[in-house]
Amino acid sequence: MRTIHRLLTATLLTLATATATLAQPAGPQSGPQTGPLRVDINAGLMQPMPIAVPAFAPGNAGTTEAGTTTALGERAAQVIANDLRSSGLFRPLDPAAFTTTVGVDSVLAPDFAAWRTIAAQALVTGTVTANPDGGITLACYAYDVFAGTEIARQGFVTTAAGWRRAAHKCADLVYSRLTGESGYFDSRIVYVSETGPRTNRIKRLAIMDQDGAQHRFLTSGQNLVLTPRFAPGQQTITYMSFENNRPRVWLYTLGSGRQEAVGEFQGMSFAPRFSPDGQNLIFSMAVGGNTDIWRYNIATRQSVRLTTGPGIDTSPSYSPDGRQIVFESDRGGSQQIYVMNADGSNQRRISFGEGRSASPVWSPRGDYVAFTRMGSGRFGIGVMRPDGTGERLLTNGYQDEGASWSPNGRVILFSRSDRSGRSGLWSVDISGLNERRLATPLDASDPAWSPLLP
Amino acid sequence: MTTTPLRLTLLTSLVLSLAACSGQKQEVAIEAPPATARPEAPATTTIGEQIPAMGGMTVPGSQEDLREKAGTDTVLFAYDSYELDAEARGVLARHAEWLRANPGVRVTLEGHCDERGTREYNLALGDRRANSAKNFLAAQGIGVDRLSTISYGKERPAVAGSDEGAFAQNRRAVTVVMGR
Amino acid sequence: MTTAERNWLLAAGVAHIALIGALSLAWQHSQRLMPSPTDAVPVEIVTIADAPRVTEPPKPSVEAAPQEAAAATPSKAAPAPEPVKADAVPPPEPVKPKPPEKPSSMPSKTAPTSLDTSSLASLIDKALPKAPKRTLDTSRLATELNDAAPRNATVDPRAAATLAQAIRAQVAPCWNPPVGGRDVRRMTVIVSVRYSRDGRVVGLPDVGRPTGSTAANADYARAFAETARRAVLRCQPLKLPAELYDLWSNVEINFDPEEMT
Numbered sequence: 001m002r003t004i005h006r007l008l009t010a011t012l013l014t015l016a017t018a019t020a021t022l023a024q025p026a027g028p029q030s031g032p033q034t035g036p037l038r039v040d041i042n043a044g045l046m047q048p049m050p051i052a053v054p055a056f057a058p059g060n061a062g063t064t065e066a067g068t069t070t071a072l073g074e075r076a077a078q079v080i081a082n083d084l085r086s087s088g089l090f091r092p093l094d095p096a097a098f099t100t101t102v103g104v105d106s107v108l109a110p111d112f113a114a115w116r117t118i119a120a121q122a123l124v125t126g127t128v129t130a131n132p133d134g135g136i137t138l139a140c141y142a143y144d145v146f147a148g149t150e151i152a153r154q155g156f157v158t159t160a161a162g163w164r165r166a167a168h169k170c171a172d173l174v175y176s177r178l179t180g181e182s183g184y185f186d187s188r189i190v191y192v193s194e195t196g197p198r199t200n201r202i203k204r205l206a207i208m209d210q211d212g213a214q215h216r217f218l219t220s221g222q223n224l225v226l227t228p229r230f231a232p233g234q235q236t237i238t239y240m241s242f243e244n245n246r247p248r249v250w251l252y253t254l255g256s257g258r259q260e261a262v263g264e265f266q267g268m269s270f271a272p273r274f275s276p277d278g279q280n281l282i283f284s285m286a287v288g289g290n291t292d293i294w295r296y297n298i299a300t301r302q303s304v305r306l307t308t309g310p311g312i313d314t315s316p317s318y319s320p321d322g323r324q325i326v327f328e329s330d331r332g333g334s335q336q337i338y339v340m341n342a343d344g345s346n347q348r349r350i351s352f353g354e355g356r357s358a359s360p361v362w363s364p365r366g367d368y369v370a371f372t373r374m375g376s377g378r379f380g381i382g383v384m385r386p387d388g389t390g391e392r393l394l395t396n397g398y399q400d401e402g403a404s405w406s407p408n409g410r411v412i413l414f415s416r417s418d419r420s421g422r423s424g425l426w427s428v429d430i431s432g433l434n435e436r437r438l439a440t441p442l443d444a445s446d447p448a449w450s451p452l453l454p
Numbered sequence: 455m456t457t458t459p460l461r462l463t464l465l466t467s468l469v470l471s472l473a474a475c476s477g478q479k480q481e482v483a484i485e486a487p488p489a490t491a492r493p494e495a496p497a498t499t500t501i502g503e504q505i506p507a508m509g510g511m512t513v514p515g516s517q518e519d520l521r522e523k524a525g526t527d528t529v530l531f532a533y534d535s536y537e538l539d540a541e542a543r544g545v546l547a548r549h550a551e552w553l554r555a556n557p558g559v560r561v562t563l564e565g566h567c568d569e570r571g572t573r574e575y576n577l578a579l580g581d582r583r584a585n586s587a588k589n590f591l592a593a594q595g596i597g598v599d600r601l602s603t604i605s606y607g608k609e610r611p612a613v614a615g616s617d618e619g620a621f622a623q624n625r626r627a628v629t630v631v632m633g634r
Numbered sequence: 635m636t637t638a639e640r641n642w643l644l645a646a647g648v649a650h651i652a653l654i655g656a657l658s659l660a661w662q663h664s665q666r667l668m669p670s671p672t673d674a675v676p677v678e679i680v681t682i683a684d685a686p687r688v689t690e691p692p693k694p695s696v697e698a699a700p701q702e703a704a705a706a707t708p709s710k711a712a713p714a715p716e717p718v719k720a721d722a723v724p725p726p727e728p729v730k731p732k733p734p735e736k737p738s739s740m741p742s743k744t745a746p747t748s749l750d751t752s753s754l755a756s757l758i759d760k761a762l763p764k765a766p767k768r769t770l771d772t773s774r775l776a777t778e779l780n781d782a783a784p785r786n787a788t789v790d791p792r793a794a795a796t797l798a799q800a801i802r803a804q805v806a807p808c809w810n811p812p813v814g815g816r817d818v819r820r821m822t823v824i825v826s827v828r829y830s831r832d833g834r835v836v837g838l839p840d841v842g843r844p845t846g847s848t849a850a851n852a853d854y855a856r857a858f859a860e861t862a863r864r865a866v867l868r869c870q871p872l873k874l875p876a877e878l879y880d881l882w883s884n885v886e887i888n889f890d891p892e893e894m895t
Contacts, residue, residue: 035884036826037801037885038885039801039802040887041806041889041890042892042894043809043893043894044810044865044891045809045810046813046894047810121868178857178860180851180858429813
């Protein structure tokens with residue numbers, strides 16, 4: 001019987017071997033006879049992705065009113081690298097470390113091995129070509145260096161003076177392709193530029209690209225101006241001005257510079273924002289010591305009162321679908337955050353954390369509300385979900401307030417003041433990381449981020 | 455009649471205060487706006503600054519006159535409050551008296567806040583403070599057609615500083631004489 | 635034939651039949667979808683409504699100080715695998731007698747010919763061998779063989795576990811998962827890699843479709859999957875014992891950021 005046992009064992013082993021052999025999944029694994037080894041990786045490193053952005057090559061030897069294609073290629077690469085670096089998710093490598101350049105002939109066939117040696121994980125390159133009409137075409141290509149594959153390409157045609165926008169669009173392409181987020185670099189910021197003694201600040205509306213370039217002042221400083229916000233179409237800004245000692249809401253048309261007071265209201269109107277369809281304004285109106293929220297149709301000039309009651313109701317902000325409004329009210333005794341339907345119904349409180357919560361603004365993605373949290377003598381920027389859950393404090397300064405969202409709902413812009421009265425613009429990623437200062441010519445406050453330019 | 459040295463002193467101080475006042479209106483250049491800027495009426499950033507008159511006598515019905523007669527043109531508030539305390543009511547009562555003594559003079563009640571609040575809320579709180587003062591004066595019999603209000607929120611502190619002393623002075627309502 | 639011997643013979647026979655039965659079961663291979671390469675998009679015309687004038691040279695933004703979140707340290711490299719006896723290596727078989735000094739879950743020498751499912755159970759379990767099951771339970775045998783077959787069909791579970799640890803320690807530092815994407819936190823993805831004897835990746839790794847990916851988060855899923863592929867491509871060649879090459883020539887790496895969030 002022992003022999004039989006041994007025979008059976010041998011048979012069993014053979015059959016088991018056969019099982020293993022035939023158990024091979026169909027596909028590339030055709031060599032060794034074992035199944036694949038299973039490995040679990042549950043942790044990695046959170047770090048900005050090293051990326052190489054060499055100067056774009058000149059597609060032709062042309063000159064535009066913004067410079068030669070060679071110069072534009074260098075500047076475009078710098079703009080793109082700056083954008084990616086500013087997001088905190090990428091680390092553009094120092095061009096001094098590059099072992100190769102990308103000429104026109106290698107734009108479509110990069111030397112991946114050379115880029116691997118400097119540990120670039122992605123490569124952004126392209127060309128700038130001068131067009132016969134005086135404009136330019138910027139061709140943008142992104143590559144996965146270690147896989148040796150192209151991951152995105154797109155071309156952008158624009159005027160010579162618009163070369164920055166083309167560069168920002170390229171940066172958006174790379175950013176969104178590598179992170180899965182939608183882009184935000186091709187956008188602008190409007191804010192209040194401040195200067196002068198604290199007791200008599202000179203405030204002017206100013207606008208700039210989100211990277212600080214192309215800065216312009218929009219008003220002269222003769223009148224105190226506050227809280228500018230973009231219309232969804234971006235051609236108009238709403239703000240509050242003390243012109244003629246009559247504080248109220250105004251509209252500023254960017255192309256023409258035309259300024260127009262909104263409505264003929266009894267009291268002070270302030271804290272204005274546009275509705276997502278651009279047809280309405282919502283703002284606060286203070287009459288006889290009571291402040292409520294109103295909606296105003298720009299075309300028909302009809303106004304509708306949305307809140308009543310003796311509390312201060314202010315800082316209204318629409319949800320991106322236009323169906324709800326988040327606002328702040330002290331009707332409960334202290335400043336807290338409330339949400340209501342766009343017609344004013346169903347007003348309910350959503351903030352229940354410590355201290356006071358104010359100045360809410362709804363994310364363009366609809367998933368979060370950013371706000372100012374005040375407590376223990378400090379002001380910080382926080383986020384919460386529109387139902388009030390998931391509250392998180394992202395910053396904690398002496399006076400951080402005036403939050404505004406990037407177009408992709410990923411970055412929050414805000415104003416930070418210190419005890420000496422100086423103020424500036426800062427931004428922070430929604431993860432709480434990458435808090436950084438935006439450069440402005442003078443002090444700054446009340447920032448507002450535009451939607452993505454089309 | 456004043457002596458010549460005194461006149462000279464007063465003249466000098468007049469000239470100096472003129473220079474100081476004009477220095478407050480800063481010339482700010484606009485950097486190439488895209489189109490012609492809408493012409494804006496020159497507006498002073500503070501209302502009602504008036505120059506003390508020559509001769510050492512306060513002009514009746516002026517801001518200075520109000521300050522002299524009532525002791526101050528300003529009432530203060532507690533943090534995040536718009537209630538008038540006893541001292542404030544006393545000051546405003548004297549303002550009402552002065553207004554009765556100067557019929558036809560209109561005033562604007564300015565409401566102000568300290569910086570320890572968000573921008574928009576403070577505009578609303580300043581409005582509450584201004585209306586507190588106005589309502590008090592109206593209750594004292596001053597016609598509301600003579601009383602207007604404006605809020606500056608935290609934009610125009612009286613005192614620079616980020617300590618409690620400065621904050622307390624900035625939480626205020628100011629009775630500003632507008633003229634007749 | 636004694637009763638005991640007959641019983642063992644019966645058991646062996648049943649096991650044979652079950653094994654053959656298992657062989658004929660077709661198991662589903664997980665669907666592997668390689669994210670399709672981006673199609674070349676034709677050049678797009680962008681019309682700019684407002685062409686702002688360049689009034690001053692561009693001001694570079696303040697450089698962001700790259701902030702690293704508390705980096706999850708990769709698990710410590712496993713100690714060098716124990717020198718495996720020569721008999722453990724060649725034509726690896728799913729069931730093989732273990733070297734005697736190892737804490738054995740194998741049956742005692744008195745019944746070396748029986749199929750001990752307890753050792754199979756320990757193979758399925760990626761952990762080291764558990765307390766042995768002494769009874770022969772054939773009802774689950776087919777399932778266990780099914781489960782065991784495409785995965786750790788290795789001879790020595792300790793060697794397998796050690797190799798897995800070594801690979802994890804070497805590849806994890808190259809993995810930079812996307813930061814902050816909401817759905818991404820719950821995604822996982824399996825990357826199948828072929829390695830040559832010198833530890834280099836052969837061809838391009840095959841990337842599965844991430845779990846938790848939907849049409850709505852497809853962009854995140856693709857970005858997430860690519861971080862996994864990149865990790866594999868960056869961290870090579872692997873340093874692994876050549877004599878165990880057959881165990882690690884094909885590897886499936888499951889990237890799961892759950893512990894990082």
